[in-house]
Amino acid sequence: MSTVVKVLQETDEPWAVKSGGHNPNKWMASVQGGPLISTANLNEVIYNRPSQTIRFGPGQSWENITDALKPYGVAVVGGRLGNVGVGGYMLGGGLSFMSAEYGWAADNVVEFEVVTANGDILKATNSTNSDLFESLKGGGSMFGIVTSYTTHARPVGDVWGGWRIYTGGKSKEMLAAVRDFTENYPDPKAAIIATAEVTLGSLADIWVVFFWYNGPEPPKDTFKQFDNIRHIIDQTKTRTLDALMRFNDIFVLKNSIYTIGTETTVLPNKTVGAEVMEAFYDSWHKNAVSVKDVVGAVASIAFQPMPKVIPQISKASGGVVLDFDDKVDRIVFELDYSYWYAKDDARIDQIMQKTYTELGDTVRRFQQQGKLPEAHLPLFMNDMYFRQDFWGRLKNKDKHVATMKKYDPSGFMSNTKRTQGFYVRQ
Structure with a gap:
């Protein structure tokens, strides 16, 4: 080299x-x-x-x-x-x-x-x-x-995890569950990724929630927010780590063209939680369904909890370049568009930029209204679109x-x- x-x-x-x-x-x-x-x-x-x-x-x-x-x-x-x-x-x-x-x-x-x-x-x-x-x-x-x-x-050792699938009709319940789970983070051994998807020409709105517990079985009520929502498929169980990693790969759409982007928000409090979380979802969803005519299009948004404990642990070990502070809980959004043909590159490029820009505008609007506190909101490099500005x-x-x-x-x-x-x- x-x-x-x-x-x-x-x-x-x-x-x-x-x-x-x-x-x-x-x-x-x-x-x-x-x-x-x-x-x-x-x-x-x-x-x-x-x-x-x-x-x-x-x-x-x-x-x-x-x-x-x-x-x-x-x-x-x-x-x-x-x-x-x-x-x-x-x-x-x-x-x-x-x-x-x-x-x-x-x-x-x-x-x-x-x-x-x-x-x-x-x-x-x-x-x-x-x-x-x-x-x-x-x-x-x-x-x-x-x-x-x-x-x-x-x-x-053995870990517990996998995923559950919920219908799009459970969106309000899912958004409330993600907010509550992040604010009342139950156990450092627990983690989730809550992903909403639009596919099949917008005919199928679903939620896929990835679960993780670093042990053979999570204590009762660790994931109570999600246990209380009716799911249509449950593929969570005790597995070896290598088995879980490969099992989660099932949602990787091979032979598709992928684009990813990101935005960051402060976690809303419970009083305004429904209004704010649903506005985030709606901002994404109206853009996601706009590409329903793109062949092979699948649009998704992942709500990734960023509780204060993560930057606290990071700070204690010397910290990383990504300078999240531990003053507030946050959510990191991952925005994905996948599709089949390069002829649609320009269309997806435009909609990706529109999606993360409007999502960021929604965050700032709620901050201006006092419904979200002012906070430092860097971008997570691993999920960024190539046009986004990490260092800025x-x-x-x-x-x-x-x-x-x-x-x-x-x-x-x-x-x-x-x-x-x-x-x-x-």
């Missing part, structure tokens, strides 16, 4: 790096007219029992890492679906089912091995190249090419820009004429 970077420095060709495969958006891990650098062979998974750490390569997927670690009863704080790739996930911060216990995935990193813009191979830890270490914990790809991650090993929503931008200029004074890694990513907009 060092040699590759040095050679690229002598050319003016566009280039890109592809790791295990995380962000499906246009321009991510792809290039035209230049070399695509694959990390597929950087696929080691090494468990160090004495230090209770795990070293793994960026070319891996989470299901393969989980398989390799199963005999040892340990896991990486990592992806929630098995086929998700490692590299982009880790560099974007990484939201995990275990984040309420251990923070972001990046909080669990103890060492990065990274090739910088001049081809140097560096180790970055909290004591060696510590500024680079801090910026790699969720700051994306503009600081170098990471060739391995070493993280804490976390104990894991952070308070700590200048610190990390200084680190970038130190290790890459010419801006080679973030030259948007040659490569793409979530870089600082000048």
